[in-house]
Amino acid sequence: MARKPAVSNRIAVLGLGRFGGSLAVELMRLDWEVVGIDSDPQVVQTYADQLTHTATANTTDEIALRQLGVHDMAHAVVGIGTDLEASILTTGLLADLGVPNIWAKAVNRQHARILERVGAHHVVLPEHEMGERVAHLVTGQILNFIEFEEDYALVKTRAPEEAIDKTLADSALRAKYGVTVVSIKRPGEDFTYATANTTVYAGDILIVAGKTRQVEAFANRT
Structure with missing residues (x-):
């Protein structure tokens, strides 16, 4: 029998702990239909x-998940962190059910590797990633830090003296540091897109993109 098209605006969040619960509430704010289990x-x-809907169920029970319609959803998030066996079994079951986009929370890199092997399409390590982000905020001139891949990041930082x-x-920051200023914020104003003709003034805040080590080096020179 042909599989029904997955429902694209519905998402199942399996495990409503601190991570899964806050994620589910935020998804509701973004106008998703959320089934919390x-x-x-x-x-x-x-x-x-x-x-939208909540249910008490064993997330490793295929019959229970089918009854809740999880197999017909385009997205599912496994927010289980403390019970590693349940996390892995749930992720593998979602893969067996053919859920097209499976996100899973991992507590360490070994757990992340196992989740990927059993079928997770995306794995997040919230504690590890937050620790890295806070380390950047504490130790340097970086006001905010977002790493998209292992070697590419966006940073929010103060304008360097040499660019004022x-x-x-004219300041040639890209040539000197290998980074691109993508946005700029004047005190009391909103962020605007930056161009080659944008003038930088004292007190400006920059959003800079580039290789992680390069943007780190740039921010720490400001």
Whole structure:
């Protein structure tokens, strides 16, 4: 029998702990239909009025997930962190059910590798990634840090002295540091796109993109 098309605007969040619960609520704010599933009835009750639908179920039970329609959804997130066996089995079951986009939370890199092997399309390590981000904020001039891949990042940083009262073309930051200034914010104003003719002034905040080591080096020179 032909499989029905997956429902693209519905998502199942399996495991409503701190990570899964906050993710589910934010997805609701973004106008998604969210089915929240957890094995703990008290946790499920907490989110009963905040999500589209909630259910108490064993996430490793194929029949239960089918009854909840998880197999017909285009997206699912496994937010289980403390029970590694349940995390892995749930992820593998979602893969067997043919869910097209499976996101899973991992507690360490070994756990992440296993999740990828059993079928997760995307794996996140929230604690590890937040630790890296905070380290950048604590130790340097970086005001915000987002790493997209292992070697590419965006940073929010103060304008360097060498660029003050010059256009970006004249300061040649890209040539010197291998980074691109993509946006600029004046005090009291919103961020705007930066061009080669944009002049940088004292107090400006820059959004800079480039290889991780290069943007780190650039930010730490400001």
